[in-house]
Amino acid sequence: MTYSLVQLAPGAYDLLLDGELMGSVVRSGYRTTDTIWTAELLEDLPVGKRPAPFKEIEHSFPTLEGVCAWLGDPVVKSNFGRSAFARSACEI
Template sequence: MTYRLIQLAPGAYDLLLNSEVIGSVVKSGYRSTNTTWTAELLEDLPRRKRPAPFIEIEHSFLTLEDLCGWLGSPQVKSNFGRSPVGRGA
């Protein structure tokens, strides 16, 4: 499965699977401390029909890099001319 993230605004992304929007990724909290990145599916699918690695409808992470690692290092398209994800993610 190939995931991609398309940035909509700072801290907000569409989550695509095989070119179809299936969810979103959003940042909540302030500055570099007290932030959470959440990947959430648009549909409340039964557990057996959720795309891997989703076990729940939403999963939260401390960093965007951790979230991207969990998704298998998706391509991230930034609307600001630079990638928001570190090169190691």
Template sequence: MTYCLIQLAPGAYDLLLHGKIMGSVVRSGERSNNTFWTAELLEDGPPNQRPAPFAAIEHTFVTLEALCEWLGHPKVISNSGRSAVARRA
């Protein structure tokens, strides 16, 4: 799978698969405490029609790095148009 994250604002990304928006990635919680990241599909299709690695409509991670690893290290593009490395927020 070829995923890409496009930053919309700090802590918010569109999730693209093969160039098509199919979900979002958002940060929740306080910036320094209890922060978690959620990847969510836009459509809740049958489990056998969800793109890998999605077993459910949403998955939650402690860090953006862990989420990116789960997605197979997608390209991350910052809101200023420059490539960015997934980093702790």
């Protein structure tokens, strides 16, 4: 299973698993203090059907780097600031 993140805006990412949207990664809190990054599944799947490494519907981390390490260092792409045409041309 291969995860990837697609940045939608600063602090907001779609989480894809093998190219399919399955969750999100978002930042909450103030940018320099009390920041929490949360990886969250879109569906409330039973524990046995959640993709690894998800044991809960959401998991929180102090940094984006921590989320990425936990997900197995996914490819991170940015759609932030691009036109709809440029986003549609972006390969994931």
